[in-house]
Amino acid sequence: xxxxxxPIVAGGEVMEEEVLVGLATQCRDKMGQRGHRVIEMLSRExxxxxxxxxxxxxxKLARQEAYAGHKDLDTQWLRRINYAIxxxxxxxxxxxxxxxxxxxxxxxxxxxxxxxxxxxxQALFMRHAKSLLTKKVFEExxxxxxxxxxVVVPQMSGHGFDDCT
Numbered sequence: 001x002x003x004x005x006x007p008i009v010a011g012g013e014v015m016e017e018e019v020l021v022g023l024a025t026q027c028r029d030k031m032g033q034r035g036h037r038v039i040e041m042l043s044r045e046x047x048x049x050x051x052x053x054x055x056x057x058x059x060k061l062a063r064q065e066a067y068a069g070h071k072d073l074d075t076q077w078l079r080r081i082n083y084a085i086x087x088x089x090x091x092x093x094x095x096x097x098x099x100x101x102x103x104x105x106x107x108x109x110x111x112x113x114x115x116x117x118x119x120x121x122q123a124l125f126m127r128h129a130k131s132l133l134t135k136k137v138f139e140e141x142x143x144x145x146x147x148x149x150x151v152v153v154p155q156m157s158g159h160g161f162d163d164c165t
Contacts, residue, residue: 027116034106034109042099048088048095052092058081126142
């Protein structure tokens with residue numbers, strides 16, 4: 001997709017509404033897919049947090065029983081469970097990084113979709129303006145848009161327009 005400095009004008013021409021609608025549909029689809037991925041990551045993240053809490057509770061209980069003299073502390077089991085906690089934390093960290101990236105991409109897609117919606121509205125406005133304004137006034141507005149002038153005052157000889165708002 002080509003980046004456009006001015007959202008109304010692409011390569012000097014007003015973008016077609018069909019193109020904008022197609023791009024907006026693609027953005028919506030990507031957002032939906034990323035949304036499902038983020039939800040899956042959040043679910044997996046919650047599962048891992050629960051697993052870590054469970055393993056820590058097991059270690060705490062085993063240490064309490066060993067301290068009370070009820071059972072001996074199995075050092076091999078303790079090493080294995082500590083290693084499992086470490087590996088689960090690593091996986092959790094990786095998922096959090098991936099989720100952060102996916103959420104950032106989702107935010108960017110949302111921004112693109114908002115921009116495309118705005119572009120579509122502007123293209124529709126320009127098409128409507130072309131039918132309402134004289135060719136000279138329309139070309140003045142279009143030239144101002146290309147040069148990124150924010151306010152356009154058409155030079156009109158004695159013609160007044162009513163405020164339609």
